[in-house]
Every structure is written in C-alpha cells, then in structure tokens.
Amino acid sequence: MNEKHYQCNCSLAGAKKLDEQAVDKILQKHRGKPDALLQVLLEMHSLIDYIPENIVFQIAEGLDIPPADVFGMLTYYPSFKTAPPGKYKISVCLGTNCYLRGSSRILERLCQVLNIEPGDTTPDGKFSLEAVRCLGACALSPVIMINEVVYPQVEPQKIPDILISCEKP
Amino acid sequence: MIKTRQEYTTYQTKLKAELAREKMRVLVCAGTGCVANGSLTVYEAFEQKIKAKGLPVKAQLLEEAGGHEPYAVNISGCHGFCQMGPLVRIEPSGVFYHHVKPGDVDEIIEKHILNNQLVERLLYHHPATGQAVTTQDQIPFYQKQTRVALEHCGRINPDDINDYIAHGGYKAITEILFEKTPEQIIDEVLASGLRGRGGGGFPTGKKWQFARAATSDKKYIICNGDEGDPGAFMDRSVMEGDPHRVLEGMMIAGYAIGADEGYIYVRAEYPLAVKRLKRAVVAAEEMGLLGYNILGTGFSFKINIKEGAGAFVCGEETALIASIEGQRGMPRPRPPFPANKGLWGCPTIINNVETLANLPPIIINGGQWFRGFGTAGSPGTKTFALAGQVAHTGLVEIPMGMSLREMVFEIGGGLRDGKQFKAVQIGGPSGGCLTEAHLDLPLDYEALKQVGAMIGSGGLVVMGQDTCMVEVAKFFMGFVQNESCGKCVPCREGTRRMLELLTKITRGQAGEEDLALLEELALVVQDGSLCGLGKTAPNPVLTTLRYFRHEYEAHVRDKKCPAGVCKALQDYYINQEKCKGCGLCAKVCPAEAIAGAKKEPHAIDTARCLKCGTCIEKCKFNAIYTA
Ligand SMILES: Cc1cc2nc3c(=O)[nH]c(=O)nc-3n(C[C@H](O)[C@H](O)[C@H](O)COP(=O)(O)O)c2cc1C
Ligand code: FES
Numbered sequence: 025m026n027e028k029h030y031q032c033n034c035s036l037a038g039a040k041k042l043d044e045q046a047v048d049k050i051l052q053k054h055r056g057k058p059d060a061l062l063q064v065l066l067e068m069h070s071l072i073d074y075i076p077e078n079i080v081f082q083i084a085e086g087l088d089i090p091p092a093d094v095f096g097m098l099t100y101y102p103s104f105k106t107a108p109p110g111k112y113k114i115s116v117c118l119g120t121n122c123y124l125r126g127s128s129r130i131l132e133r134l135c136q137v138l139n140i141e142p143g144d145t146t147p148d149g150k151f152s153l154e155a156v157r158c159l160g161a162c163a164l165s166p167v168i169m170i171n172e173v174v175y176p177q178v179e180p181q182k183i184p185d186i187l188i189s190c191e192k193p
Numbered sequence: 194m195i196k197t198r199q200e201y202t203t204y205q206t207k208l209k210a211e212l213a214r215e216k217m218r219v220l221v222c223a224g225t226g227c228v229a230n231g232s233l234t235v236y237e238a239f240e241q242k243i244k245a246k247g248l249p250v251k252a253q254l255l256e257e258a259g260g261h262e263p264y265a266v267n268i269s270g271c272h273g274f275c276q277m278g279p280l281v282r283i284e285p286s287g288v289f290y291h292h293v294k295p296g297d298v299d300e301i302i303e304k305h306i307l308n309n310q311l312v313e314r315l316l317y318h319h320p321a322t323g324q325a326v327t328t329q330d331q332i333p334f335y336q337k338q339t340r341v342a343l344e345h346c347g348r349i350n351p352d353d354i355n356d357y358i359a360h361g362g363y364k365a366i367t368e369i370l371f372e373k374t375p376e377q378i379i380d381e382v383l384a385s386g387l388r389g390r391g392g393g394g395f396p397t398g399k400k401w402q403f404a405r406a407a408t409s410d411k412k413y414i415i416c417n418g419d420e421g422d423p424g425a426f427m428d429r430s431v432m433e434g435d436p437h438r439v440l441e442g443m444m445i446a447g448y449a450i451g452a453d454e455g456y457i458y459v460r461a462e463y464p465l466a467v468k469r470l471k472r473a474v475v476a477a478e479e480m481g482l483l484g485y486n487i488l489g490t491g492f493s494f495k496i497n498i499k500e501g502a503g504a505f506v507c508g509e510e511t512a513l514i515a516s517i518e519g520q521r522g523m524p525r526p527r528p529p530f531p532a533n534k535g536l537w538g539c540p541t542i543i544n545n546v547e548t549l550a551n552l553p554p555i556i557i558n559g560g561q562w563f564r565g566f567g568t569a570g571s572p573g574t575k576t577f578a579l580a581g582q583v584a585h586t587g588l589v590e591i592p593m594g595m596s597l598r599e600m601v602f603e604i605g606g607g608l609r610d611g612k613q614f615k616a617v618q619i620g621g622p623s624g625g626c627l628t629e630a631h632l633d634l635p636l637d638y639e640a641l642k643q644v645g646a647m648i649g650s651g652g653l654v655v656m657g658q659d660t661c662m663v664e665v666a667k668f669f670m671g672f673v674q675n676e677s678c679g680k681c682v683p684c685r686e687g688t689r690r691m692l693e694l695l696t697k698i699t700r701g702q703a704g705e706e707d708l709a710l711l712e713e714l715a716l717v718v719q720d721g722s723l724c725g726l727g728k729t730a731p732n733p734v735l736t737t738l739r740y741f742r743h744e745y746e747a748h749v750r751d752k753k754c755p756a757g758v759c760k761a762l763q764d765y766y767i768n769q770e771k772c773k774g775c776g777l778c779a780k781v782c783p784a785e786a787i788a789g790a791k792k793e794p795h796a797i798d799t800a801r802c803l804k805c806g807t808c809i810e811k812c813k814f815n816a817i818y819t820a
Contacts, residue, residue, distance in 0.1 A: 059519020066502075100521045100678075101502035103461045120424030120621070120654050121580045123668055156462060157423035157505075157672065160225045162578060163275035163586040167229070172464070174229035 040072040040108065047079060051086035060087055061097055065104060074105040110145045110152035112190050115169045119158030126180075127166035131155055133180040134168075137187065151187070194481040197489055201367050208359035211254055216262035217306060218284035219243075221293075222347060224271030224430060225465065226587075231294070232279035233268075238298040239281075240266045243306065254355040264306070267356075270434015272347035273588030274334055277317070282329055282347065289329035290315040320584070320606065334585045337604050339566060341574045342390075342550040343590045346434035351469050354476040357437040363482050365556035366444045370490045378449040379405060382552070384560030386572035391417055391508075391545030392623065392649045392725075394571075394638040400542060403532035404450040407540035412452035414443050415536065415543045417513060418459040418466065421505035422621030423672060425652035427576040428546035430588050432459065432466035435550065436473035440483065440496060442549030445556060447494050450542055455496045458513055461503045470498055505622075505676035509724050510535075510543045512678070523678045524724035547576055567593035571637035575648065581617075581655035584609045591636070598632040601655055612657030616741070620649025622669045622676075623729030625736030626662060645736045647729070661758035662741040663748055667695040669733040673726060684727030687718035691734060698745065700761045701752040708745055712738055763819040765802050765809070769794040771816035778808035778817065 050067050054060040064083055068075060075098055084091040098104050116131045131153075135141060138151050145152040161167045164176035170190050178186070195201050221227075221236040244250045249260025252267060272280050277291035283305065290301065290312065297315060304310040316325040317332050326332050340346075349356045357363070369378055383398030404412060416439060420428040432439055443455045459467050474496050477483035485493045499517055506512045507522040514536050516522035535541025551573060555563050564572045571593040580586045583605035591600065597617060601607070608614055616626045625646030627634070634640050641647050656665070674688040694711045697703040715731035715738075722728045738745060747753050754762040767778075767787075772794040779787040779795060786802045789795030797808075797817075809817045 057519075062516075062519040097521060101504055103501075103503035118423070120618070120652065120668070121586075124581060124654065124656070124660065124665075157421075158426070159462065160426035160429050161229050161275070162424055162426065162580045163226050164229055165580070174225065176226075176229050 041076070042068060042072055042079060044082070046071075047082050048086070051083065055087060061089065061094065065094075065097060069104060072108070074108045076108075077106070105143075107143070107145050107152070108149070110150050112151050112170050114151060114153050115156045115159070116142075116153070117157070117159045117161075117165065117167050117169070118155045119162065119165075121162040122158075122165040122167060125166045127168075127178075129180050130166055130168060130178055130183065133183050137183055194479070195488065196481060198367060198371055201363070201488065205358055205364070208254060208355050211355075212359045214262060215265045215284075218265040218267060219306070220267050220269040220282040220284065220347065222270075222272050222278060222280040222282075223268035224275065224278075224433060225426070226271065226275030227278035227280055230278040234295045235279050235281065235293050235298060236266065236268055238295040239302070242298055242302055246302065246307070253350065253353045254359060267350040268352070269348065270346040270351050271430040271588055272329075273343070273430070273590075274332075274585070275587045276585070280347075287328040287330060289317060289327075289332065291317060333606065334587070334589075334604055337595070337599060338590050339574050339592050340590050341554055341563075341566070342431060342547050342576055343434070343588070344554070345438060346430055346588075349435065351434050351436055352472055354437060354473065354480060354482075357435070361557070362437055362553075363441055363477075365553040366441050366448070366482075367488065369445065369448060369556060370488060370492055375405060375449045375451060378445065378556070381560045382449070382555060385555045385563040386560070387548065387551055387555065387563065388571060388573075388638065389545055390547035390551070390575065390651070391543075392620075392647065394648065397544065397548055400532055400544075401446065401449050403530065404452075404540045404542045407533050409540050411454070411537075411539045412447075412450055413536045413539055413541040414447045414450070414452045414455040415510075415513065415517070415541060416443055416455065416457040416546060416549055417508060417510070417543050418457055418463070418546045419501050419505075419508035419513065420460050420463075420546075420650065421508040421676075422650040422652045424580060424654060425578045425621060425650045427578055427588060427651050429460075429463050429466055430576075431546050431550050432457075432463070433469050436466075436469045437477065438550045438553060439470070439546055440473055440477055442544075442552040443496060444483070444487075444494050445552045446542060446544060446549065448492060450540070452542070453493050453495065455494065456517055456536070457496065457498045458501055458507070458517065459498065460501050467498060467500055474498065504678070505672075506678045506724070506726050509726060512724070513543065514541065521678075523680045524726075526723060568635065568637050570639050575636070575651060577636075577651045577653045579605055579653050579655070581653075582608050582610075582612055582657040582660075583655045593637045594635040596633050596635055597627070600636065600653070601632070605655060608655065608657050612659070614655070615658050615660055616656045616662060616665075618654040618656065618665065618669075618733070619652070620647040620732075621652040622673050623647060623725065623732055624649045624652070625732045626656075626665065626740065627736070628740045630740075645732060645739060647732070649729075659756050659758070661699075661754050661756040662737045662744050663695065663699055663754075664756075664758050666734045666737045667692065667699055670695055670730070673730040677726065677730075681721070681723040681727065683718050683721035684723065684730065687714055687721070688727070688730055690714055691718065691731070695734070698748045699754070699759045701748065701759070703749045705746075705749055708738070708749060757819065760804055760806065763804065764799045765797050765804065765817060765819055766799075767795050767797055768816045768818060771814050773814055773816075775813070777811050777813070781807050781811050783807065 054063045080094045084094050142155045168175050249258035249263040251258040251263050279293050281290045281293045379401050387397045388394040507516045509524045512522040512524040531541040567573045576590045579589045585606040618626045670692045674692045677684045679685045719731050774792040784801050784803045786798045
C-alpha cells in the first residue's frame with residue numbers, strides 16, 4: 025500500500041479546482057449505483073488530476089457514506105493523487121530493468137535538485153515527481169517520463185539540462 | 194456495415210486486392226520505445242517527402258491516393274528490437290533499417306524507394322562478421338523466433354481495421370459463427386493444449402468448460418491487460434500493435450462460453466494501448482463485426498474498456514473483478530471460482546491478452562497446428578521481455594521448450610560489454626533467479642517450476658557478474674511489500690519483515706541467524722497468504738538463497754558484497770597515482786574523513802568515512818574507487 029497524506033496545497037500556484045456545483049453534478053450522475061464511489065473519484069480525477077481534501081467530505085456526504093470509505097478508496101489505488109500535479113509531471117521508472125541500471129540514483133538526484141520528495145509538487149507548481157514501475161521502454165533504460173514524453177538512457181548528471189529543456193517550447 | 198457472411202468475404206477480397214496494389218509499404222515503428230527515440234518525426238518525414246516527389250501516398254489501406262500503385266506509409270506496432278529504434282521496415286522485400294533519423298529519410302527515398310538500392314549504413318550488421326544483413330528475418334535476433342501472438346505486430350497498421358481484415362482478421366470468428374458449435378470450439382482449444390499466458394498456465398479449454406457448464410442468463414469475458422510485472426511489456430505490445438486481434442480473441446471466447454459482454458482491463462500506465470483499443474472497438478462496431486446480432490447470426494457481443502488504477506494486485510482475477518465492480522481491488526478466497534461466480538455474481542472467464550491473441554490462429558489452423566510448436570506439456574509459443582545486460586534487449590516470441598542458453602546467447606547475443614553471465618531472473622516478482630547451471634533448462638511451465646522459478650508473465654532479466662543477488666531479492670521484495678493489499682496478515686506483515694531483514698543484510702548489520710529467520714519467514718508467507726501475490730512473493734528470495742547462498746553468507750559473515758554493489762559494505766580509497774591533490778574531495782566530505790597536503794595525493798580515513806559517495810561524484814580525475 026502506498027502511503028499518502030494531505031499536505032496543505034492552498035499555496036500551490038496554478039492548482040486546478042472543482043467548484044461545488046460541478047462536484048454535485050458528478051455525484052448526481054452516479055448516486056445509487058453499486059460502483060458510485062470509484063466512478064465519482066475517477067471522473068473528478070480526470071478533470072483536475074487530484075482529489076482535494078475538502079472534496080472528500082463533500083463526496084462522503086453526497087453518497088451518504090463515512091469519509092473513511094472515501095479516504096480508503098482514494099489511498100488504495102496508486103493512480104489517485106492527493107496533491108495537484110505540477111505543470112511538468114516527472115515519472116521516474118523504478119521497474120526491474122531501470123532499477124538495475126541505476127534509476128534510483130536518478131530519483132535521488134531529482135529529489136535533490138527539485139528539493140521535494142516523490143509524490144510531491146514543487147511550491148511554484150512547476151514540477152511534480154513520482155516513482156513508477158516500468159514504462160514499457162525497458163530496452164532504453166533507465167528512462168524517465170515528463171508529461172508523456174519518454175527520455176531514454178538518462179544519466180544523473182543530465183538531469184538539470186533535461187529540466188531546463190522542458191521549459192523551452 | 195457488413196451484414197452477412199457473403200459481404201464479409203467480398204469485402205475481404207476487395208481489401209486483399211487493395212493490399213496487392215501497393216507498390217511499396219514503409220512501416221515506421223510507433224511502439225513506446227521507438228516513439229521515445231523520435232520515430233513519429235521519421236514517419237512524418239516519409240509521408241511528406243514521398244508526397245513531395247509527386248508520388249501517391251496513403252496512410253490507410255482504403256485511402257484514395259490518386260495513383261495506380263500507391264506507396265503506403267504506415268505506423269506499426271512494436272517490432273521488439275527496441276534498442277535499435279527508430280525502426281523502419283519496407284515491404285514487400287522485408288528490408289529492415291535501424292536507428293533511422295529524419296535526416297536519413299531523403300537517402301532512403303532516393304536510393305531504396307525510387308531506385309531499389311539498399312542504404313547499407315542503416316542496415317543491421319552482423320556483430321561477428323561485420324556483414325550487412327538485408328532483411329529482418331535474417332537478423333540473428335529474429336532468426337530463432339516464431340511469431341504467433343505477435344504475428345501482426347510491426348506488420349500492420351494497428352489503427353486500421355481494414356489492414357487487419359486484409360491480413361486475415363475476423364475470419365476466425367466469421368467462420369465459427371456459421372460452422373461450429375461452442376462445444377466444438379472448446380474441443381479445438383483443448384486439443385491445442387493452449388495454457389494461460391498470464392502466469393498460472395491453466396489449460397484454457399478446461400477453464401472454458403466450467404464456464405460453459407454454468408447456467409446463467411449472463412456471462413462475461415474479461416481480458417486481463419493489467420501487466421503488473423515491473424519489466425514486462427508483452428501484453429502492451431499486443432494491445433498497441435494488434436488491438437483487433439485481442440477483440441477477436443475475446444469474441445471467440447465469448448461464443449465458446451456463451452457470453453455476450455466483455456471487459457478489457459488495461460493498466461493505467463498504458464495510455465496508448467487504451468487509445469488504440471478504444472478506436473478498435475469503435476471501428477469494429479461501425480463495421481458490424483462487434484455489437485448486436487453479428488453478421489445476422491444472432492450472436493451479440495459488446496466490449497467495454499476499463500482502465501486500472503495502478504495496483505499490481507488487481508492483476509489477480511478476484512481482485513480485478515472487485516476493481517471493475519467499483520470496490521477496492523482486493524482478492525477474495527476461491528472457491529467460488531470466477532468461472533462459476535465472477536463479475537456481478539455471473540460466470541466469468543478471465544484470460545490474459547496473449548492467451549486471447551493466440552485464439553484466432555488456433556481456430557483458423559486447428560489445434561494440431563498449434564501443437565506443432567513447443568513441447569508436449571507446454572504447446573505453442575510464448576512471448577518474453579528480454580532485458581538486462583544482454584546485447585540485444587527487446588520483445589521476443591519463441592516456441593516453448595527453447596533452452597535458456599539459446600535465448601540469452603543466440604537471440605540475446607550474449608552479455609553486453611564483455612560481461613560474464615551470472616544469473617537470469619525469470620517471471621518477475623513471482624519468479625526466481627537461476628544460474629549458469631540452469632542454462633540448458635527448457636523454457637516451459639514444468640521445468641521452471643521444478644527449480645523454483647516460473648514463466649510468470651514472461652519477464653526475463655539477464656544479469657552479469659556485477660549484480661548483487663541480495664540486492665535483486667531486496668528489490669523484488671520491496672516491490673511486493675509495496676503492492677501487498679494488506680488484507681491477509683502473512684503477506685502484509687511477512688513481506689515487510691522480510692524486506693527489513695534483506696535491508697539489514699545489505700547494510701552489513703545482519704548475522705547468520707537472520708538468514709535462517711529469513712528462510713523460515715519466506716516459507717510462512719508462501720504457505721499462509723491468501724492470493725498468488727503473497728504465495729509467490731518469497732520466490733526471488735528462496736531461489737537466491739538456494740543458488741547464491743554464498744553471496745548472502747559473504748554479506749553476513751565477512752560483511753562484504755562480492756559484486757561491489759551494496760554501498761554500506763564498501764570502503765572508499767584514493768588511487769595515489771591518479772590523485773592530483775586538488776583538495777576538492779576533502780572540501781566536500783561531510784565527515785572530514787579526507788586529508789592530504791596540497792598538490793599531494795590525499796587519503797581517506799575509512800573509519801570516519803560515511804560512504805556517502807559525494808567524493809566520487811566530485812572527483813575530476815576518477816581517482817576515488819571502492820573495494
Ligand atoms: C498478484 C497477481 C498478479 C497477476 N497479474 C496478472 C497480470 O498482470 N496479467 C495477467 O494476465 N494475469 C495476471 N495474474 C494471473 C491472473 O490471476 C489470471 O490467472 C490470469 O489472468 C488468467 O488468464 P490466463 O488463464 O489466460 O493466463 C496475476 C495473478 C496474481 C496472483
Ligand atoms: S523497467 Fe523501466 S521501462 Fe521497463
């Protein structure tokens with residue numbers, strides 16, 4: 025099980041939000057169905073890429089279930105995020121092949137350079153960092169992915185250059 | 194819209210003629226690996242530049258190109274030889290170019306496409322002889338392969354249903370709907386001896402019999418595309434490279450057991466597979482090959498696509514069903530088996546992507562044909578993700594029963610950088626590590642089980658002498674520990690304690706008694722866990738303990754890591770000849786463990802050294818080493 029926790033996100037720049045009406049509309053659509061909770065979370069997640077803490081309580085109330093159930097589902101599935109993603113989502117592959125070719129050092133270096141932990145977003149909202157298991161590009165390992173672009177054969181020294189390059193159009 | 198069998202046949206004949214009219218076909222690989230290497234720009238370059246020559250170009254089979262012998266420029270699924278990407282194959286000759294950059298496109302057009310000359314520098318060169326190899330099939334990496342499930346990957350355009358039909362697609366389902374009873378289909382699959390490719394190896398036909406026998410108004414087929422093994426990408430390649438094949442396989446399974454609805458459960462990290470499958474479903478529905486009353490036979494089949502939410506355990510069938518039902522994806526005890534009581538309480542068959550992809554050719558060619566590949570106990574072919582320190586990594590499909598040696602040294606081309614072979618890890622987190630002594634073992638279900646490993650999903654990682662087996666075991670334990678759903682105690686607590694023990698060993702803080710404890714715990718977790726995740730989680734530890742015990746002993750007894758991987762068990766030294774005495778290392782050392790006079794070689798006080806590695810990174814003269 026992955027550990028997730030809420031950090032205060034109010035200061036994060038550019039975080040998307042869902043207003044109360046939008047949330048209500050989604051709740052309305054799924055209420056009463058056996059898989060309502062998962063569907064509601066998936067739909068909201070697809071809109072803003074994370075589930076803010078205040079919405080958890082709104083969902084619980086709307087579906088008439090304890091907030092613990094909502095937290096339970098949210099923290100069970102690794103693809104649900106509790107913090108808003110950065111403008112550039114960085115995924116470091118820690119799959120077998122990438123790991124054996126030293127991808128944990130890439131992750132270490134990224135944590136150092138960005139000064140955040142895996143799962144977090146930089147305070148300016150620019151970069152978020154996470155570790156994933158196999159991006160399916162094992163022959164090119166070690167790889168990282170930034171917003172759907174896979175970077176093959178990454179070396180830790182190249183990290184700063186890669187970060188600068190993604191800011192260029 | 195195709196409404197009858199006759200219409201299907203006429204349409205297929207027309208498509209085949211269209212295919213035959215193509216003067217040349219340029220297939221640019223658009224698998225994940227090649228896209229990462231920039232293959233899409235190569236694709237665009239081909240399209241634009243051939244057009245610019247005033248030649249007729251088309252991207253889809255039925256596109257009007259305005260010429261009599263059009264040039265097809267298509268994307269294709271994964272060729273498997275990802276490390277050589279971007280890859281370009283030219284039909285009909287089968288010439289294969291690798292490492293193609295947009296800048297090379299002009300030359301290929303000028304020489305090959307217009308004048309039928311080879312572009313020698315982009316061909317594969319035999320590593321031993323230096324000879325250029327012209328066609329794909331002659332490359333050693335492909336020579337020993339047999340492609341059944343991957344037959345179309347790299348050959349057809351996955352986004353074009355017509356291309357699939359022109360290559361014999363949807364023929365199997367059309368045939369059986371008119372000519373065979375469900376029982377006959379089950380018999381054929383039983384005769385083929387096909388066993389589940391998702392890891393368990395259960396005979397597919399037998400599983401279907403249970404579901405066929407179950408009485409219910411509603412039954413389901415689920416395609417398991419969760420592929421959780423962190424280092425395997427076979428199922429992904431099939432879903433991305435030949436999505437219609439998966440749909441057709443599901444329809445055959447649905448007809449056999451009497452299901453009219455199916456789900457494809459795809460891993461969330463595979464956005465491209467999701468996109469291609471969704472397009473394929475829409476295309477097949479529009480064509481009338483999927484949906485209500487297919488070809489007027491009364492057989493209906495609907496396919497839904499569900500994206501997983503990133504949990505490894507959701508690959509297990511009962512957890513997968515819970516996840517589709519909108520619950521937390523946790524396994525439940527079996528029986529009842531899903532074949533009797535599955536999705537929403539209805540009889541459900543769950544098959545792996547590759548299992549399903551094998552069905553259309555089995556129906557067309559017969560079960561006996563399938564038995565012509567592989568061994569008596571494990572017929573057919575199997576795909577593997579060959580990776581690690583071999584020269585040629587990638588996606589491979591071989592007849593079962595091939596020896597590990599052939600796989601590693603002939604297809605894989607041996608180890609890279611002249612490294613010495615040490616071990617191969619097969620089957621991912623549920624599999625085991627095998628040694629040189631196992632190299633002549635045939636790759637089939639039984640042989641691997643006997644030595645404590647398993648084919649599992651088909652991940653195959655080759656490791657050289659500089660790999661620490663304890664560290665490898667720790668890596669897999671870390672993975673399963675993280676993925677354990679927490680429902681049963683042996684798995685939840687056991688894997689955590691095992692990981693702690695392994696960490697202790699790699700840090701040099703463990704004693705001999707810890708090895709015994711580790712072994713005991715492994716057996717408890719194996720015995721006591723609820724689902725396959727926990728039951729197989731100790732395999733990597735048990736096999737490394739069995740075959741590489743000396744390495745564990747070196748860690749606990751001598752506090753040494755023979756492979757030189759475990760940081761905490763190494764000492765840092767400065768090479769007195771290389772050191773220029775610049776003093777940078779002494780400055781950055783957080784423990785002030787480095788000293789020396791200016792412009793004189795420095796030295797490290799190993800007693801104070803924290804082994805953080807900062808000095809190595811900073812040294813400009815490569816003078817610091819570990820031993
Ligand atoms: C922890 C765990 C993970 C699994 N992951 C997968 C998977 O990713 N893909 C898959 O096809 N089967 C997976 N399986 C096996 C399935 O439970 C099931 O046996 C299989 O999908 C059946 O299909 P088959 O008979 O065609 O092999 C997994 C099993 C366990 C216990
Ligand atoms: S292990 Fe990193 S891409 Fe597969």
